[in-house]
Amino acid sequence: MEYTAETVAPREVEFTIHLGAEEVDDARRKAAQAISRRVRIPGFRPGKAPYALVERTVGKEYLTEEAAEILAPDLFRRVMEEGGYEAYDRPTLRVSQQEPFELKIRVPLRPTVELPDYHAIRVEPEPEAQVTPEQVQKVLDGLREDHGTWVPVERPVQMGDQVIVDIKATSDGEPLFEEKETEFEVSEKLMPAGLAEGITGMSVGETRQVAVAYPADFAVEGLAGKSVDLMITLRGAKERRLPELDDEFARTVGDFASMEDLRSRIQQNIRIELEAQAEARIAQRVLEAVIEQSRLEYPNQAVEREIDFLVHQRERRLQQQGFTLEVYLSLVHKSLAQLRDELRPEAEETLRRELVLSEVARAENIGVSPEEVGEAIGAIAASYGERADEMRRLLMREEVLGSIVADLRSRKALARLVEIVAGRTQSKAEGTDVTAPEQGAEEEPATGEQQPE
Amino acid sequence: MHRFEVLRRPILTEKTNIQGDAENRYTFEVDRRANKLQIKEAVEKAFSVRVTAVNVMNVPGKERRLGRIRGRTPGWKKAIVTLAPGERIQFFEGV
Numbered sequence: 001m002e003y004t005a006e007t008v009a010p011r012e013v014e015f016t017i018h019l020g021a022e023e024v025d026d027a028r029r030k031a032a033q034a035i036s037r038r039v040r041i042p043g044f045r046p047g048k049a050p051y052a053l054v055e056r057t058v059g060k061e062y063l064t065e066e067a068a069e070i071l072a073p074d075l076f077r078r079v080m081e082e083g084g085y086e087a088y089d090r091p092t093l094r095v096s097q098q099e100p101f102e103l104k105i106r107v108p109l110r111p112t113v114e115l116p117d118y119h120a121i122r123v124e125p126e127p128e129a130q131v132t133p134e135q136v137q138k139v140l141d142g143l144r145e146d147h148g149t150w151v152p153v154e155r156p157v158q159m160g161d162q163v164i165v166d167i168k169a170t171s172d173g174e175p176l177f178e179e180k181e182t183e184f185e186v187s188e189k190l191m192p193a194g195l196a197e198g199i200t201g202m203s204v205g206e207t208r209q210v211a212v213a214y215p216a217d218f219a220v221e222g223l224a225g226k227s228v229d230l231m232i233t234l235r236g237a238k239e240r241r242l243p244e245l246d247d248e249f250a251r252t253v254g255d256f257a258s259m260e261d262l263r264s265r266i267q268q269n270i271r272i273e274l275e276a277q278a279e280a281r282i283a284q285r286v287l288e289a290v291i292e293q294s295r296l297e298y299p300n301q302a303v304e305r306e307i308d309f310l311v312h313q314r315e316r317r318l319q320q321q322g323f324t325l326e327v328y329l330s331l332v333h334k335s336l337a338q339l340r341d342e343l344r345p346e347a348e349e350t351l352r353r354e355l356v357l358s359e360v361a362r363a364e365n366i367g368v369s370p371e372e373v374g375e376a377i378g379a380i381a382a383s384y385g386e387r388a389d390e391m392r393r394l395l396m397r398e399e400v401l402g403s404i405v406a407d408l409r410s411r412k413a414l415a416r417l418v419e420i421v422a423g424r425t426q427s428k429a430e431g432t433d434v435t436a437p438e439q440g441a442e443e444e445p446a447t448g449e450q451q452p453e
Numbered sequence: 454m455h456r457f458e459v460l461r462r463p464i465l466t467e468k469t470n471i472q473g474d475a476e477n478r479y480t481f482e483v484d485r486r487a488n489k490l491q492i493k494e495a496v497e498k499a500f501s502v503r504v505t506a507v508n509v510m511n512v513p514g515k516e517r518r519l520g521r522i523r524g525r526t527p528g529w530k531k532a533i534v535t536l537a538p539g540e541r542i543q544f545f546e547g548v
Contacts, residue, residue, distance in 0.1 A: 043466030050470060 003079055011088070011299040014106040015079050016096070024067060024101040028055075031066035061098060068095050068103050076105055086110040089301045108299030113359040116293035121421050123285050129274035131267050139266045140245060143253055150238040156201045161186050162238040163199060168231040176228060181235060192218070192228075199232065207233040283414055286421040291356050298351065306347035307340050314339075354410065361413035368408045376404055459487045459495035464531065476535070479542055483509070483532045492532045500542045506535040 003017040029051055036049040041057055055063055072093050080087060091107035150162055157163055164183050169176040190196040198210030210230045218224035243249045250262040315325040329336060360366075381392040394400065463469075464480040472478045483492055489507040496504050514528040536542070 043464075043469075045467065048467055053465065 001075065001078070003075075005079065005083055008106065009300060011109040011111060011297050012106065012301075013083075013085060013109060014104055015076075017075055017079070017103045017105065019071070019075075019101050019103070021100065023071070024064070027067035027071045028063050030070050031063055034070070035063070035066060061095075064098050064101065065095055068093060072103070072105065075103070076107075079105070080107075088299055089305075108301040111296065111298035111302055111355050113355050114295040115356065115359055115363060116290065118290050118293075118360070118417065119420055121286075121289050121293065123282065123289055123421055125422060126278040126282050129271055129278055131270045131274065135270055136263060136266050139270070140263075144242040144245065144249075147249070147252065148240050148242045151241045153237055153239045154204065155237075156203050157186060157199055157234065157237050158239075159186055159188070159196065159200055160240060162240070163234060164236040165199070166233040166235060169228050170231070171226050171228045176223070176226075195230070198230075199234070202232070202234045204234050204236055207231065279418075282422055283418050286418050287353060287356070287414060289421065290360070290417060291352050294352075294356050294359075296352055296355055298355065302351055303344065303348050306351045307343050310343045310347055310350075311336075311340065357410040357413045357417075358406075360417050361409045364413065364416050366409060366412050366416060368405050368412070372408055373401070373405060376408055454484065454486060454491065456491065456495040456498060459484050459491050460499060461529075472533070473542075477538065477540065478533050478535045480531060480533050483530050485511070485528075485530045487530065487532075489532075492534065496534050496542075502540040502542060503537040504534055505537050508533045508535075 001017060001019055001023075003015050006014050006016070008014045032049075032051045032054040033047060035058055036044070036054050037047040039054075039058065040046065041049040041053060044053075049057075072091075076091055079085075085107070086109060088108040088110045091105050094104045094106070096102045096104045153161070162183065162185050164181055167177075167179045167182060169178070184190065186196050186199050188196060192212045192214045194212045195210060198208065198212070202208055208231075210232055211227065212230060213227045214220075214223045214225060216225040243252070245259060247258045250256040250259045253262060256262040256265065311325070318325055318328050325336075329339065334342075377392060377395045380395060381388040384391040395404065461482040461484060464482060469480040472480070479496075481492075481496075483495075487495075489509055492507050492509065493504045496502065496507075509530060509532045512529050512531050514526040517524050517526055
């Protein structure tokens, strides 16, 4: 056997293999036997047809292809071992030449990840979260709005009031519609323009004529683009009354002793929220910095797989809304290929993150213990309430379990990375010239058992 | 009858395959009107071989039914031709 290996794409190798005629002939005979077992040749029991007759029935080319299939696994193993390659996915083979026999085997290789010296990377810490009085006030205002009441008033209508009116609409003397006791809020946003202004200042019982013009793109056909006279009679008006921000209000909102109590709780909640956001931002920046400086090589198949996953995810989401992917695609006038193309950057991004994180997990000796997996499953199952047990069973299935473990591992790796890069580990906090040998000294003692992937 | 009309097709089955290999006997479907001498001549001319014996037999047709309709497949004449030792017919070769 003679062969050459050629890198045809990033992390993708194509082997060109030449074989002696005898080896090929041997394989062809084996192939013929296999074929005759499959293809019925009249006059012969399956597997009993002679070689020449099989060749005449299926053609020599087909026979050679079959022979290649028989030869390939062994050849493939040999060339992979000799070259020290690791396959990422199944190889594809092609008989590029019948006589003399030449076989091409193309295979994507495992991605390679070369991490930078991430102990030396530093990112600016996020500024400390500051809760401003305005932010607290905004939440309080929202609460007031939620607890506001409508109270009837006798004064002329103002903006922001709620009114009950009878409306009779005519256009050029033609009656259009009539509504009794219809209720709405008087605001600048009210359609059509001019109506709100026309109503303000009216007193209960008063009738006014307001001329309005509906915009040309108004949603109701027959009204769009028309000038309409509205005879409006005010039946009643209500005013929005917001509760005072006092201790009593604090007690109605929830379990708070006083206004002060409520304020400090709001402030605390906002702070927690802001801190979580800051933490997420810094994790993102740390990861980006590390990815930026990593050298990643991966085959296209890896990206395609990630895209498959995204498409699948989207399909499931659509199905929950009662769509199918096909219907959705025809609605947005896209082909599946277009959708996949659009998802490509996202897929590549995810892939790069995963590759870097799993490499970090490896370098930092991060494992996931069975207890942690159990906890994660418990947490997910618990969120399903009554169906928790059913969910737990589903999550215990091997393929799901694998992805949970991988996810936990990534998360731990990211947390670790943030600790290191954001300079939070005590031992390395100040050192910027951390060298490789010291990395080994920093193994976590409590990593637990390494889960098989 | 012309000798090109005599031989209709070779019979390729496991059985004829074994007979060909072991006893140098080859089997054909032949025209029903052909006799042994005509078959001998036809095989000798067509494949440039010497024939030492010809055995013939009439294969009866089979009854076929499709629902209530009965029919018969046509019968045919089979000839088993023995060649002189060392002679081969290329067409069957390796089969």
